[in-house]
Amino acid sequence: MTSSPVEPARQSAQAASQLLADAIAQVQRVIVGQEHMVEQLMVSLLAKGHCLLEGVPGTAKTLAVRSFATVVGGEFARIQFTPDLVPSDIVGTRIYSASKEAFDIQLGPVFVNFVLADEINRAPAKVQSAMLEIMAEKQVSIGGHTYPAKDPFIVIATQNPIESEGVYPLPEAQRDRFLLKVDVDYPRGNEEFEILRRMSIKAPQPSPVLNPELVIQLQNRAAQVFVHNLVAEYIVRLVLATRNPADFGMPDLANVISIGCSSRATLGLVAAARALALIHGRDYVLPTDVQAVAKNVMAHRIVLSFDAVADNVAASQVVDRIIAMVPPPTPVWNQQQGAPTSPRS
Numbered sequence: 001m002t003s004s005p006v007e008p009a010r011q012s013a014q015a016a017s018q019l020l021a022d023a024i025a026q027v028q029r030v031i032v033g034q035e036h037m038v039e040q041l042m043v044s045l046l047a048k049g050h051c052l053l054e055g056v057p058g059t060a061k062t063l064a065v066r067s068f069a070t071v072v073g074g075e076f077a078r079i080q081f082t083p084d085l086v087p088s089d090i091v092g093t094r095i096y097s098a099s100k101e102a103f104d105i106q107l108g109p110v111f112v113n114f115v116l117a118d119e120i121n122r123a124p125a126k127v128q129s130a131m132l133e134i135m136a137e138k139q140v141s142i143g144g145h146t147y148p149a150k151d152p153f154i155v156i157a158t159q160n161p162i163e164s165e166g167v168y169p170l171p172e173a174q175r176d177r178f179l180l181k182v183d184v185d186y187p188r189g190n191e192e193f194e195i196l197r198r199m200s201i202k203a204p205q206p207s208p209v210l211n212p213e214l215v216i217q218l219q220n221r222a223a224q225v226f227v228h229n230l231v232a233e234y235i236v237r238l239v240l241a242t243r244n245p246a247d248f249g250m251p252d253l254a255n256v257i258s259i260g261c262s263s264r265a266t267l268g269l270v271a272a273a274r275a276l277a278l279i280h281g282r283d284y285v286l287p288t289d290v291q292a293v294a295k296n297v298m299a300h301r302i303v304l305s306f307d308a309v310a311d312n313v314a315a316s317q318v319v320d321r322i323i324a325m326v327p328p329p330t331p332v333w334n335q336q337q338g339a340p341t342s343p344r345s
Helices: 008-011 011-030 033-048 061-072 125-129 132-139 190-199 212-222 229-243 251-255 263-279 287-300 306-311 315-323
Strands: 051-054 074-081 094-096 104-106 114-118 139-142 145-148 152-161 180-183 258-260
Touching: 008 114, 011 033, 011 051, 011 061, 011 212, 033 051, 033 061, 033 152, 033 180, 033 212, 033 263, 033 287, 051 061, 061 074, 061 114, 061 152, 094 139, 104 145, 125 190, 132 139, 139 258, 145 315, 212 263, 229 263, 229 287, 229 315, 251 315, 287 315
Parallel strands: 051 152, 051 180, 074 114, 114 152
Antiparallel strands: 094 104, 139 145
């Protein structure tokens, strides 16, 4: 008798990790390289967060999201953001029905499991702000009524660098709604050759691995990953270092950082670290998990000063400096159980 597809998520972290590895492998059948981007998409899904992909056109951002949605299953919608888009095109609107002599609600394309907001920074701020309620509260208010989003629900947005023509930089309030922001680079030379070989004849197609019910099981499994108090304190110190860098031995960053990370960064670091630990087959979080997701969780939430921007200082460089200066706790390993039992700072 074969086992139910939901059972691996309930059995152990290793079984869930194998299932997630199979899903990632299916995406990698289509996407050459970009392993970090694909892994971070899975981290966002497990952590119940949204992901922002930034890179120049032609780096497979949209293709990666489409392939990821196919592998994960559920309903998928792609919204092409343009300068003439209006908020009702996204969330829906009221339409008058002459036969009923009343207004009907026409729900927008965001009422699916996976929303691809393609080139989100090509639409004005009014349109971008239409996504805030559903991203933060997973609901939309239309005509005095509230409509919940589907479960699971995730927004994956792509954007071109703000130096490109015809784009509108995302406001800080909306950037803060994204759990992760991933920078997508050009493929390396050997990867470019593999893209030519694999995609020039007949592009491979991914196969579904997960489904919405199984995704919810995996999300609940990720939420149960153990976080030691000292690892939690380490996360808090990383966030506090962006607000008061002088207290952590980095007085020179006081003139670089204008606004530090919000409390969403603290919660995001915990959720993303738990998801990454589950992907790696562990039911506990290590400081290295926190460091691996810190740049993608924190960098887009830091507002740099005008002098820092003029000096071409990147927020990711600031996060790297903070990770290097804030000491992590050191795990004390239990040889019998193979897991950290009492980490010390």
